[in-house]
Amino acid sequence: MGSLNACDILDASLAGTGCLEHPLDAEEFRRHGHKMIDYIADYYNSVDKYPVRSQVEPGYLRRLLPETAPNQPETVDRIIGDVTSHIIPGITHWMSPNHYAYFPSSGSTASFLGEMLSAGFNVVGFNWMSSPAATELESVVMDWLAKMLCLPAQFHFSGGGGGVLQGTTCEAILCTLAAARDRAIARGSDISRLVVYGSDQTHCSLKKAAQIVGIPTSNFRAVSTRFSDSFALTGASLDRAVVADEAAGLVPLFVCATVGTTSSTAVDRLLEIGEVASRHKMWMHIDAAYAGSACICPEFRHFIDGVELADSFSFNAHKWFFNNLDCCCLWVKNPAALVAALSTDPEYLKNKATESRQVVDYKDWQIALSRRFRALKMWTVIRCHGVANLRKFLRGHVRLAKVFEGLVRLDRRFEVVVPRYFSTVCFRLRPVRAVRTGDEEVEEEIASGLNRRLLESVNAEGRIYMTHAVVGGVYVIRFAAGGTLTEERHVRTAWLVIKEHAEKLIDDVDILNW
Amino acid sequence: MGSLNACDILDASLAGTGCLEHPLDAEEFRRHGHKMIDYIADYYNSVDKYPVRSQVEPGYLRRLLPETAPNQPETVDRIIGDVTSHIIPGITHWMSPNHYAYFPSSGSTASFLGEMLSAGFNVVGFNWMSSPAATELESVVMDWLAKMLCLPAQFHFSGGGGGVLQGTTCEAILCTLAAARDRAIARGSDISRLVVYGSDQTHCSLKKAAQIVGIPTSNFRAVSTRFSDSFALTGASLDRAVVADEAAGLVPLFVCATVGTTSSTAVDRLLEIGEVASRHKMWMHIDAAYAGSACICPEFRHFIDGVELADSFSFNAHKWFFNNLDCCCLWVKNPAALVAALSTDPEYLKNKATESRQVVDYKDWQIALSRRFRALKMWTVIRCHGVANLRKFLRGHVRLAKVFEGLVRLDRRFEVVVPRYFSTVCFRLRPVRAVRTGDEEVEEEIASGLNRRLLESVNAEGRIYMTHAVVGGVYVIRFAAGGTLTEERHVRTAWLVIKEHAEKLIDDVDILNW
Incomplete structure (x- = not known):
């Protein structure tokens, strides 16, 4: 058998063809890596030129691509060419300064550099032993963040708790719910009697997590919220639901309170909910997926007052904290509960460090x-900017939302539907008085239809992109500022675009139906 | 209110300091991105110089880093300097050509370029609508891969099935198990009676997934395997367990068969298991996390004969298919079962494309x-190399393992413990005849101790890194070839290193204890 060396892996026939000759040759890596950096930098320079929401039809890409994989190599240049011609038209430009849909996809230079390091080292950090720095850096930055958020000491490693970086809030909720469930089962509860609580505004990931961990569908409670409470879950309404369940012989297990709901950025009454949770011995999780990051600013910190009563707290750094997807920060007061539900200890992973009990093995804190090595990007983001500038950026986004809110309020045809707390404004064209029938339901229906058409018209054109929600039966358009590239001029233009479409629509409606 | 524009976000005071002036300025991105490419290329050029397994002690990094986040920005150069001085000593170099531990962390230039595009576009592809290309490219490459693996048509989208890219096998198993569970519950089964089967060699993620979805711990079966079957799960032993459970009034739910177990790369008897699963109406999943990729080579395809009987099949492209972490490929025959267990349909995600039922919404196929946008890296990997070269690379790794196996077999002090099927060799120093006591158990214990000390001695020195397993009570050292940078000269050196440590150890033992 001949010797297998670089010459065997290098494909000499590819030399000079522009194809990769080796799966990981440092100089090929360098050459093509530089090319890709330029490609992405150019993309950021021109991202505002594309329709924000992709305008393609279902199946567009399958028609463009071959049905089977190529047998022979293709050049990197050709692939990049296909990204330009086939992929870019099919993506919605989440990084566009004109993207106001959903919540922002937070990306930054600093985070990208961290992502590069993470992909470059490509370590598999399941336990401390497999790459100590991956675990230790994560513990350190989670403590940094806990301090930035003024989380009580019980959430810090030094206070017996600790933080972990997961992919998404869905995973964070699933893990904490599994921990709560197993604690309850260990205390003698039957899984079929356990009840999970959120509000009708809670993110769908709670219901999904409850389903995955085997809570019967009939034991999931979406407690109603009200317009008059700005769609916040209150202690009183939670307590009513819990008391009724207890009376029926069920066991309250878990409540998820939200700071910044997806539909309208409502803030649940944490202090009240915490009191109820504590009285009924439930696990309380706070999902601050979107708004948590803002709470590093002293003026927003009050929104998480009550976190001291919670068992766990999470926010998505990929939403509004300059970390690229994905990055969810989760803290728990009692890591042992997570570990009890999620630990595994196979022989092939046994090692002295774990046995010494001096280290964290994060595999036991997640699915x-x-x-x-996600901590690298969080570390580069925090260090590249510093806490003072991160606060400044967040405040800048809130200020952009205020600018937009002010513009809406100046135009009597529009209204802001719910209070704006952070960088998202929920607004709509008011129910049209011209068709007043005296029947409010009919008015609301017409208004919903009109706003739906307005949103579709704006999005189909592609200069800006927003999405909608329905709160308390009211169809609202959501304007989520906070894109990393968004400046005030973009927000002002967005408002002009919206007004332009609204005017055309109102004209059309006047002529056709009124 | 003054206008907020780039000047407000740009921090003029940082100009020329080397700090980032803006969270995402295209030219800053370009400048620092190029710097980072060079840093990582240089790392690949020198990665074989570092001790493969990190030599740090628990707590090393916390002692080096400040206790709180910096308030002011730091320069990218300083952060990169800290990566060199603080992080690199604390990572285990999974990309080193001398890393033979666990299974490889497969990384490549092509995948890195795909990762850059994915982080650069930073789209959040939860449903088709949110970025059509992300969904469509994923469906296309999963069909490409299904064809490369000769998976039956029922796993292709055109055949009513389909594939999805998840993070890890743990997630893939959790999702399929939840789907199987909900199907059984819908048919009237009680969760407390459902039973999950694997072997005593199955990856720990099966037990963890069973725990997460609420299967009682007492209903998890790790069916025993035998040395004489090369640690494969057989149909007969599975059937015995299933029949016993049925007799006890329990309901067989799910069996996970493995192609390439973690400890010894054993291959379960898929055809036999499939027959049992089908007879007892169980969901059969095939976990080919490590070895699945090799099956794109016709000569290895027979290892997954029987996949036609399975309900789902998965392999980790980040293990041995040149994709950076993380990337698990999962196919199911019946996506509707996944969707029934995992779908959510909140108002704020409603859109015309979903309502048209012409599109896949991958959020309903995962947690x-x-x-x-993981499909980008799989697409770049396949296209940059082509199927023919990917097969060549995989065969090259198997050939490296054969070289190592040959060296072990030439040295009578060592033995290969189980058959080598792929690129991993399980070997050990034979039980030492010099201390023959006639008692085999004592001999085995001494051998285990000796091999443990050999492995620790090799790893502590850092020139190469391997890990261990225990199969059938025998402590084995695992030599997993397949690192992207590994060449034959590395493997030959590794063998010299192992022999050198073994000789020293045998000398010491001779003097001290024998």
């Missing part, structure tokens, strides 16, 4: 065994 | 809502 997956393999885990990326 | 998380938010998802990265």
Whole structure:
């Protein structure tokens, strides 16, 4: 058998063809890596030129691509060419300064550099042993963040708690719910009697997590919220639901309170909910997926007052904290509960460090065994900017939302539907008085239809992109500022675009139906 | 209110300091991105110089870093300097050509370029609508891969099935198990009676997934395997367990068969298991996390004969298919079962494309809502190399393992403990005849101790890194070839290193204890 060396892996026939000759040759990596950096930098320079929401039809890409994989290599240039011609038209430009849909996809230079390091080292940090720095850096930055958020000491490693970086809030809720469930089962409860509580505004990931961990569908409670409470879950309404369940012989298990709901950025009454949770011995999780990051600013910190009563707290750094997807920060007061539900200890992972009990093995804090070195990007983001500038950026986004809110309020045809707390404004064209029938329901229906058409018209054109929600039966358009590239001029233009479409629509409606 | 524009976000005071002036300025991105490419290329050029397994002690990094986040920005150069001085000593170099531990962390230039695009576009592809290309490219490459693996048509989208990219096998198993559970519950089964089967060699993620979805711990079966079957799960032993459970009034739910177990790369008897699963109406999943990729080579395809009987099949492209972490490929025959267990349909995600039923919404095929554009890296890997070269690379790794196996077999002090099927060799120092006591158990214990000390001695020195397993009571050292940078000269050196440590150890033992 001949010797297998670089010459066997290098494909000499590819030399000079522009194809990769080796799966990981440092100089090929360098050459093509530089090319890709330029490609992405150019993309950021021109991202505002594309329709924000992709305008393609279902199946567009399958028609463009071959049905089977190529047998022979293709050049990197050709692939990049296909990204330009086939992929870019099919993506919605989440990084566009004119993207106001959903919540922002937070991306930054600093985070990208961290992502590069993470992909470059490509370590599989399941336990401390498999790459100590991956675990230790994560613990350190989670403590940094806990301090930035003024989380009580019980959430810090030094206070017996600790933080972990997961992919998404869905995973964070699933893990904490599994921990709560197993604690309850260990105390003698039957899984079929356990009840999970959120509000009708809670993110769908709670219901999904409850379903995954085996809570019967009939034991999931979406407690109603009201317009007059700005769609916040209150202690009183939660307590009513809990008391009724207890009376029926069920066992209250878990409540998820939200700071910044997806539909309208409502803030649940944490202090009241915490009191109810504590009285009924439930696990309380706070999902601050979107708004949590803002709470590093002293003026927003009050929104998480009550976190001291919670068992766990999470926010998505990929939403509004300059970390690229994905990055969810989760803290728990009692890591042992997570570990009890999620630990595994196979022989092939046994090692002295774990046995010494001096280290954290994050595989036991999450679903997956393999885990990326996500802490690198959080570390680069925090260090590249510093806490003072991060606060400044967040405040800048809130100020952009205020600018937009002011513009809406100046135009009597529009209204802001719910209070704006952060960088998202929920607004709509008011129910049209011209068709007043005296029947409010009919008015509301017409208004919903009109706003739906307005949103579709704006999005189809592509200069800006927003999405909608329905709160308390009211169809609202959501304007989520906070894109990393968004400046005030973009917001002002967005408002002009909206007004332009609204005017055309109102004209059309006047002629056709009124 | 003054206008907020780039000047407000740009921090003029940082100009020329080397700090980032803006969270995402295209030219800053370009400048620092190029710097980072060079840093990582240089790392690949020198990665074989570092001790493969990190040599740090628990707590090393916390002692080096400040206790709180910096308030002011730091320069990218300083952060990169800290990566060199603080992080690199604390990582285990999974990308080193001398890393033979666990299974490889497969990384490549092509995948890195795909990762850059994914992080650069930073789209949140939860449903088709949120970025059509992300969904469509994923469906296309999963069909490409299904064809490369000769998976039956029922796993292709055109055949009513389909594939999805998840993070890890843990997630893939959790999702399929939840789907199987909900199907059984819908048919009237009680969760407390459902039973999950694997072997004593199955990856720990099966037990963890069973725990998470609420299967009682007492209903998890790790069916025993035998040395004489090369640690494969057989149909007969599975059937015995299933029949016993049925007799006890329990309901067989799910069996996970493995192609390439973690400890010894054993291959379960898929055809036999499939027959049992089908007879007892169980969901059969095939976990080919490590070895699945090899099956794109016709000569290895027979290892997944029987996949036609399975309900789902998965392999980790980040293990041995040149994709950076994380990337698990999962196919199911019946996506509707996944969707029934995992779908959510909140108002704020409603859109025309979903309502048209012409599109796939991958959020309903996985745990998380938010998802990265992982298909980009799989697409770049396949296209940059082509199927023919990918097969060549995989065969090259198998050939390296054969070289190592040959070296072990030539040295009578060592033995290969189980058959080598792929690129991993399980070997050990034979039980030492010099201390023959006639008692085999004592001999085995001494051998285990000796091999443990050999492995620790090799790893502590850092020139190469391997890990261990225990199969059938035998402590084995695992030599997993397949690192992207590994060449034959590395493997030959590794063998010299192992022999050198073994000789020293045998000398010491001779003097001290024998």
